[in-house]
Amino acid sequence: MSMSHALLISLLEKPSSGFELARRFERSIGYFWHATHQQIYRELGRMEAAGWIAGQAADDAGRTRKRVYQVLPAGRAELTRWAGEPTESSLPRDAFTLKMRAAAVMDELDLRAEVLAYIALHQARLAEYQAIEQRDFPDPARMSRKDRIQQLILQRGLMFQRCEIDWAQALLHALEQP
Amino acid sequence: MSMSHALLISLLEKPSSGFELARRFERSIGYFWHATHQQIYRELGRMEAAGWIAGQAADDAGRTRKRVYQVLPAGRAELTRWAGEPTESSLPRDAFTLKMRAAAVMDELDLRAEVLAYIALHQARLAEYQAIEQRDFPDPARMSRKDRIQQLILQRGLMFQRCEIDWAQALLHALEQP
DNA sequence: TGCTCCATGTAACACGTTACATGATTGC
DNA sequence: GCAATCATGTAACGTGTTACATGGAGCA
Numbered sequence: 001m002s003m004s005h006a007l008l009i010s011l012l013e014k015p016s017s018g019f020e021l022a023r024r025f026e027r028s029i030g031y032f033w034h035a036t037h038q039q040i041y042r043e044l045g046r047m048e049a050a051g052w053i054a055g056q057a058a059d060d061a062g063r064t065r066k067r068v069y070q071v072l073p074a075g076r077a078e079l080t081r082w083a084g085e086p087t088e089s090s091l092p093r094d095a096f097t098l099k100m101r102a103a104a105v106m107d108e109l110d111l112r113a114e115v116l117a118y119i120a121l122h123q124a125r126l127a128e129y130q131a132i133e134q135r136d137f138p139d140p141a142r143m144s145r146k147d148r149i150q151q152l153i154l155q156r157g158l159m160f161q162r163c164e165i166d167w168a169q170a171l172l173h174a175l176e177q178p
Numbered sequence: 179m180s181m182s183h184a185l186l187i188s189l190l191e192k193p194s195s196g197f198e199l200a201r202r203f204e205r206s207i208g209y210f211w212h213a214t215h216q217q218i219y220r221e222l223g224r225m226e227a228a229g230w231i232a233g234q235a236a237d238d239a240g241r242t243r244k245r246v247y248q249v250l251p252a253g254r255a256e257l258t259r260w261a262g263e264p265t266e267s268s269l270p271r272d273a274f275t276l277k278m279r280a281a282a283v284m285d286e287l288d289l290r291a292e293v294l295a296y297i298a299l300h301q302a303r304l305a306e307y308q309a310i311e312q313r314d315f316p317d318p319a320r321m322s323r324k325d326r327i328q329q330l331i332l333q334r335g336l337m338f339q340r341c342e343i344d345w346a347q348a349l350l351h352a353l354e355q356p
Numbered sequence: 357t358g359c360t361c362c363a364t365g366t367a368a369c370a371c372g373t374t375a376c377a378t379g380a381t382t383g384c
Numbered sequence: 385g386c387a388a389t390c391a392t393g394t395a396a397c398g399t400g401t402t403a404c405a406t407g408g409a410g411c412a
Contacts, residue, residue: 001398001399002271002273002276003399003400005276005280006276009276009279009280009283012280012283012284013279013283017362017363017364018363018364018365019362019363019364020363022363031270032270032272032275032276032279033270033271033272033275033276034270034271035400036400036401036402037363037364037365038365038366038400038401038402039399039400039401041363041364041365042365042399061363062408062409063407063408063409064362064363064364064407064408064409065363065364065365065407065408066362066363066364067363067364076284079280079284080284080286080287083277083280083281083284083287083289083292086295087273087274087277087292087295087296088273089274089299090270090271090272090273090274092209092210092211092212092268092270093180093211093212093268094210094211094268095180095265095266095268096265096267096268097210097211097331097334098180098183098184098187098210098211099261099265100327100330100331101187101191101210101327101328101331102183102187102190102257102261103261103327104323104324104327104328104331105187105190105191105324106190106254106257106258106261107323108258109258109261111261114261114265117264117265118265121267145282145285145352145355145356146282146283148352148355149278149279149281149282149349149352149353150279150282152278152345152348152349152352153275153278153279153282155345156275156345159341159345160338160341163337163338163341167330167333167334167337170330170333171327171330174323174326174327174330175327177323177326178323179370179371181371181372195390195391195392196391196392196393197390197391197392198391200391213372214372214373214374215391215392215393216372216373216374216393216394217371217372217373219392219393220371220393239391240380240381241379241380241381242379242380242381242390242391242392243379243380243391243392243393244380244390244391244392245391245392
């Protein structure tokens with residue numbers, strides 16, 4: 001799995017503690033890759049053992065156990081190796097589409113409320129992404145290569161939300177017909 | 179998990195053996211929900227024990243162990259119950275996007291070939307879906323409610339492929355800039 | 357003092373993947 | 385007779401999820 005690589009990239013973007021990573025994997029990064037804190041701690045332990053990352057007591061640790069991890073050369077090498085191998089195409093598992101398949105074969109199911117909730121969810125996400133875009137990429141003129149790529153990744157998310165909303169509206173229309 | 183529900187819906191669409199389900203979950207259904215044959219046999223066993231489905235020796239079984247399963251009333255009831263509960267929003271884990279995040283923070287990575295392969299993959303899928311649409315929904319005039327919903331589900335897939343292709347082309351352009 | 361948040365972990369279990377095994381049928 | 389495909393399964397392992405536990409810091 002690429003869980004470890006997701007963490008390596010995240011640590012390259014910013015050296016962090018396990019807890020900070022967990023928060024980020026619930027939010028911005030989480031929009032594209034989700035993980036629980038247990039997975040993260042487990043993986044951080046493995047990667048430290050493998051010499052990919054090094055953790056040390058954080059400056060602001062006080063008497064807490066807070067440790068901040070950073071990527072070692074071996075971790076960078078592993079990322080390079082991984083980037084070169086063929087990408088596994090992710091296979092979706094979408095409970096919503098599944099319910100719509102159910103609605104197709106079971107006439108008695110009325111899923112209009114589900115579709116409305118789905119539209120609302122994706123409209124909320126769209127608004128969130130738009131806010132992130134305005135916050136992180138306010139000036140289209142002065143952007144580095146890194147900024148441009150990161151903005152494109154965000155725009156992929158924006159594009160999907162718009163697609164989902166349009167599609168769900170067409171679906172709603174179809175469900176309202178006998 | 180909704181693995182069992184995916185199988186129930188698939189069995190409602192057409193009573194089948196485990197092997198037939200496995201083939202379908204690699205192909206058409208697999209575009210929206212993937213499963214290996216081991217998962218399928220395991221789940222069929224559980225569902226039969228729970229009284230959701232019943233299996234009997236297939237008509238064309240001969241001396242093989244082929245068994246065809248069909249959904250029992252308890253299985254239908256379970257689908258109805260499941261459709262009524264709130265839908266868990268699926269969280270994506272996309273290795274390709276992850277690699278692009280890596281490219282953003284590691285200048286030395288050249289992922290242009292990856293992007294080209296990605297474009298080719300989604301163009302191939304687009305063509306596949308278009309072929310399925312022409313085969314399964316040839317006559318837009320005479321379509322049942324069921325057909326219309328199933329076509330919309332397929333069109334969601336088509337829409338995503340087009341989005342991915344357009345987006346990847348923009349990304350390719352960004353990667354070619356220093 | 358008690359509440360909430362920060363921070364890290366263990367343990368048990370469910371789910372998913374991979375490798376391997378078995379035997380019948382179909383076509384060359 | 386052999387290979388490919390149909391058809392079902394077991395076993396082992398890795399990953400993901402859920403529940404629970406622990407303790408410090410900041411605040412009212």
